[in-house]
Amino acid sequence: MSLPGARERRVRTGGIELCVAELGDEGRPTIVLVHGYPDSKEVWTDVARQLADHWHVVLYDVRGHGRSTAPAPLRGGFTLEKLTDDFLAVANAVSPDRPVHLVGHDWGSVQSWEFVTVKRTEGRIASFTSMSGPSLDHFGHWIKQRMTRPTPRRVGQLLGQGAKSWYVYMLHTPVLPELAWRGPLGKQWPRILQRLEKVPAGDYPTPSLPDDAAHGAWLYRDNVRARLRRPRTDAYAHVPVQLITPTGDIFLSEKLYDQLELWAPQLVRRSLPGKHWVPRTRPDRIASWISEFVAANEAAREDGRPVQDTAPTGAYADRFGGQLVLVTGAAGGIGRATAFAFAEAGARVVAVDRDAEGAARTAEMARLIGSPAAWGEAVDVSDEQAMEKLAEKVATEYGIVDVLVNNAGIGLSGSFLETTSEDWKNVLDVNLWGVIHGCRIFGKQMAERGQGGHIVNTASAAAYQPSRALPAYSTSKAAVLMLSECLRAELADRSIGVSAICPGIVNTNITATTHFAGAGAAEEKRLQKRTSRLYGLRNYPPERVADAILKAVVRNQAVVPVTPEARGARFLSRFSPGALRGIARLKPPL
Amino acid sequence: MTSAVKDEQAPELRGFREVQRLAYDCAEAVAARLTPGVTEREAARMQRDWLRERGVRDWFHLPFAWFGDRTAFAGFKVPLQFFPTNRKLEPGMPFILDMAPVHKGFTADIGYSGCLGLSPLHDKLLADLEVHRELILREVRERRSLREIYEDVERLMIKQGYVNRHRAYPFGVIAHKIDRVAEHRWSPHVFGFGTQSLKGLMSDALHGHRDGWSPLWSPYRFSDHPPQPGLWAVEPHLGFRGTGAKFEEILVVTDSRDPEQSAFWLDDDLPHVRRWAEERVAA
Ligand SMILES: NC(=O)c1ccc[n+]([C@@H]2O[C@H](COP(=O)([O-])OP(=O)(O)OC[C@H]3O[C@@H](n4cnc5c(N)ncnc54)[C@H](O)[C@@H]3O)[C@@H](O)[C@H]2O)c1
Numbered sequence: 001m002s003l004p005g006a007r008e009r010r011v012r013t014g015g016i017e018l019c020v021a022e023l024g025d026e027g028r029p030t031i032v033l034v035h036g037y038p039d040s041k042e043v044w045t046d047v048a049r050q051l052a053d054h055w056h057v058v059l060y061d062v063r064g065h066g067r068s069t070a071p072a073p074l075r076g077g078f079t080l081e082k083l084t085d086d087f088l089a090v091a092n093a094v095s096p097d098r099p100v101h102l103v104g105h106d107w108g109s110v111q112s113w114e115f116v117t118v119k120r121t122e123g124r125i126a127s128f129t130s131m132s133g134p135s136l137d138h139f140g141h142w143i144k145q146r147m148t149r150p151t152p153r154r155v156g157q158l159l160g161q162g163a164k165s166w167y168v169y170m171l172h173t174p175v176l177p178e179l180a181w182r183g184p185l186g187k188q189w190p191r192i193l194q195r196l197e198k199v200p201a202g203d204y205p206t207p208s209l210p211d212d213a214a215h216g217a218w219l220y221r222d223n224v225r226a227r228l229r230r231p232r233t234d235a236y237a238h239v240p241v242q243l244i245t246p247t248g249d250i251f252l253s254e255k256l257y258d259q260l261e262l263w264a265p266q267l268v269r270r271s272l273p274g275k276h277w278v279p280r281t282r283p284d285r286i287a288s289w290i291s292e293f294v295a296a297n298e299a300a301r302e303d304g305r306p307v308q309d310t311a312p313t314g315a316y317a318d319r320f321g322g323q324l325v326l327v328t329g330a331a332g333g334i335g336r337a338t339a340f341a342f343a344e345a346g347a348r349v350v351a352v353d354r355d356a357e358g359a360a361r362t363a364e365m366a367r368l369i370g371s372p373a374a375w376g377e378a379v380d381v382s383d384e385q386a387m388e389k390l391a392e393k394v395a396t397e398y399g400i401v402d403v404l405v406n407n408a409g410i411g412l413s414g415s416f417l418e419t420t421s422e423d424w425k426n427v428l429d430v431n432l433w434g435v436i437h438g439c440r441i442f443g444k445q446m447a448e449r450g451q452g453g454h455i456v457n458t459a460s461a462a463a464y465q466p467s468r469a470l471p472a473y474s475t476s477k478a479a480v481l482m483l484s485e486c487l488r489a490e491l492a493d494r495s496i497g498v499s500a501i502c503p504g505i506v507n508t509n510i511t512a513t514t515h516f517a518g519a520g521a522a523e524e525k526r527l528q529k530r531t532s533r534l535y536g537l538r539n540y541p542p543e544r545v546a547d548a549i550l551k552a553v554v555r556n557q558a559v560v561p562v563t564p565e566a567r568g569a570r571f572l573s574r575f576s577p578g579a580l581r582g583i584a585r586l587k588p589p590l
Numbered sequence: 591m592t593s594a595v596k597d598e599q600a601p602e603l604r605g606f607r608e609v610q611r612l613a614y615d616c617a618e619a620v621a622a623r624l625t626p627g628v629t630e631r632e633a634a635r636m637q638r639d640w641l642r643e644r645g646v647r648d649w650f651h652l653p654f655a656w657f658g659d660r661t662a663f664a665g666f667k668v669p670l671q672f673f674p675t676n677r678k679l680e681p682g683m684p685f686i687l688d689m690a691p692v693h694k695g696f697t698a699d700i701g702y703s704g705c706l707g708l709s710p711l712h713d714k715l716l717a718d719l720e721v722h723r724e725l726i727l728r729e730v731r732e733r734r735s736l737r738e739i740y741e742d743v744e745r746l747m748i749k750q751g752y753v754n755r756h757r758a759y760p761f762g763v764i765a766h767k768i769d770r771v772a773e774h775r776w777s778p779h780v781f782g783f784g785t786q787s788l789k790g791l792m793s794d795a796l797h798g799h800r801d802g803w804s805p806l807w808s809p810y811r812f813s814d815h816p817p818q819p820g821l822w823a824v825e826p827h828l829g830f831r832g833t834g835a836k837f838e839e840i841l842v843v844t845d846s847r848d849p850e851q852s853a854f855w856l857d858d859d860l861p862h863v864r865r866w867a868e869e870r871v872a873a
Pocket of ligand 1: 331335353380407459503504507513
């Protein structure tokens with residue numbers, strides 16, 4: 001039994017017996033977790049454990065799976081109608097007076113769609129979180145629509161999903177699937193999950209797998225053909241739905257959900273990088289999205305505001321809602337704009353800067369535009385010990401960082417011969433060591449958690465555009481670019497993406513604080529003012545760099561030059577480096 | 591005019607104060623009548639009608655109304671975009687009413703920011719405008735160059751986390767001079783601006799050009815001079831991700847040596863100023 005502390009009971013219904021496990025305080029609202037194929041309720045172990053801190057959590061083995069008994073005969077014993085009976089029996093047993101929050105993965109989600117779209121469950125369900133399992137009825141209409149009006153794009157979508165559904169056809173053949181599952185496939189399955197799906201080894205799958213898989217084949221045989229041929233026309237969800245879509249699901253195309261709003265008017269969308277078995281591979285993210293959605297629905301029942309109206313609306317809100325994002329150099333410029341963009345997408349934000357007041361201000365404003373929680377932290381990124389302390393505090397108080405943006409940086413201009421070793425030390429300490437500390441300390445936490453993440457490092461176009469005016473700065477940024485590339489290679493296995501951002505000329509405060517080596521105090525002031533005005537004339541806003549950063553995370557891009565000049569220089573650096581060397585010799589017009 | 595503005599009680603100033611009050615009264619009256627579904631055009635028309643009923647015949651510029659992210663001038667590229675559109679007001683949306691009536695020969699130019707319903711974000715923007723009003727007055731009294739003051743305001747906005755949105759105005763101005771306007775029976779508009787007032791501005795620009803100052807207070811070199819005595823309609827405008835807020839009111843600049851007399855806000859009894867005072871009491 002891999003659910004320590006679980007209370008077990010058996011619920012009789014329709015001639016079978018279901019094995020039901022309960023965790024958490026029964027006085028709290030109830031969440032019912034329904035597993036998929038070929039699984040048992042243990043697929044939820046990690047998610048359930050986290051949810052149990054706040055909610056009454058109920059899991060059951062679907063009929064014919066795990067320690068629930070199988071109907072006899074099997075054929076006709078797995079229809080969606082019977083599965084609905086089972087669910088209602090469980091719900092009535094564990095939460096007789098209050099509707100339950102339903103969560104389904106894979107076939108658990110397929111059957112839950114039936115539960116939330118039939119009349120007889122009305123009033124028994126408060127919300128539904130769906131993962132990797134569409135409604136067969138919606139799917140049926142989706143196919144019909146594409147067959148009756150086959151534009152090239154629609155045919156492409158049909159073929160795409162058709163290819164992903166290969167296993168569904170296999171499962172419709174008689175006997176063979178059972179033989180395979182009870183034989184070699186059943187033995188190999190855990191290893192297949194580890195290799196292809198990156199599901200961590202452990203107490204899952206359970207020893208009942210071959211039987212679960214053999215029985216569960218009837219889920220497909222009893223329902224798929226019938227429903228796809230004659231999909232229900234009234235399959236409208238009568239509860240708010242949260243749709244969680246893993247972007248790397250090899251069994252389901254994201255296109256399946258294109259028009260889901262028509263069927264589920266109260267829809268909140270979520271997406272995350274991951275494969276099919278996200279309850280195993282991304283339990284933290286899944287648990288917190290479920291928890292937030294349940295909480296939002298409970299609150300909505302009280303104040304009457306529809307949940308989808310309370311969800312953040314910024315770009316990529318589906319992706320970053322509730323995530324923990326840490327940005328360094330967040331008291332101004334690109335860092336602050338980045339913190340705001342993540343805040344608008346509903347992320348929780350830790351704004352780090354050596355300017356304490358500025359960081360606190362960023363956090364305050366972030367909360368006003370959609371961040372459910374935001375904190376300002378005064379830390380110098382070049383101070384290793386301070387960074388260690390910060391990481392410890394963040395991990396214990398706010399959680400493990402999902403997205404880290406190493407953005408703090410300072411400018412240094414002036415010829416190499418006039419740059420002192422003190423100047424070098426200053427710029428490398430912040431621009432390079434700051435990034436190294438961030439990647440090392442927070443990257444380690446991410447890797448140890450083993451649930452993916454993303455690191456963004458702000459390099460610069462100066463990383464590949466040599467110039468006589470910025471030797472030390474460019475060197476520091478070239479190092480950041482290479483560090484990012486190497487780290488990307490190393491962390492790919494752990495589903496942690498790494499991106500280097502190369503902004504170009506952006507209108508921020510950096511020009512006003514840049515040190516000009518060799519210039520006296522008065523001359524430095526003049527140069528700072530002059531460059532600030534030039535950058536002001538160029539007037540490329542930091543908000544657009546922030547947008548590029550969010551996009552880089554969503555698409556897991558390796559190197560992102562942002563402004564046109566940064567893109568132009570990147571192009572030249574690959575195809576005509578001689579031209580760049582020519583530009584490098586020009587004296588800046590100051 | 592320079593000597594006339596010295597004395598706060600001068601009847602001239604009273605005339606300006608009256609029309610400025612009238613304009614703010616109009617803004618408050620119209621704002622109270624804004625409901626979901628009202629369009630910018632309708633809101634502009636409401637201002638126009640309200641003021642016409644009270645004797646306004648000429649305009650420095652016709653009333654503007656901006657709703658939603660248009661309060662932050664999101665995506666504004668050409669001046670035509672300032673004109674009222676058919677955008678409808680929705681619950682939770684910020685709005686700005688901006689009008690410049692001429693009354694009995696005196697001009698006002700005001701900006702009023704509000705929000706339909708509660709918005710902590712909008713409240714924050716409004717509250718953060720207060721330090722700008724203080725900063726502008728302080729530095730004008732210090733006789734700093736207008737261009738420098740402009741840059742200081744902008745720096746403060748950036749420090750607060752905002753974007754300077756008065757940069758979107760023609761020439762990026764934070765203020766412009768206003769003056770008395772001769773009353774004519776017939777005063778046509780060009781692109782929403784009254785021809786009489788434009789004439790005044792043009793002649794100021796000509797004189798100023800000769801003497802090295804400009805009636806436009808901008809970030810450019812032609813504003814690199816100390817504040818010129820006269821009346822300035824000052825309009826710092828903050829933008830923050832689709833929400834904008836501003837105030838606009840008259841700053842009196844004189845050639846007095848007494849700092850207090852050398853510059854002062856024409857009227858301290860205006861809605862935004864009262865609001866700040868109330869917040870301080872509440873806090
Ligand atoms: N602005 C540009 O044109 C441009 C171009 C390419 C790259 N970049 C890079 O983008 C990043 C952000 O720069 P910006 O333009 O927003 O500049 P900025 O000066 O506006 O912001 C940098 C922030 O980093 C903070 N900071 C500096 N040193 C720190 C330290 N040791 N510890 C903690 N915080 C520190 C500063 O207080 C400031 O808030 C930098 O790495 C910079 O090198 C900027």
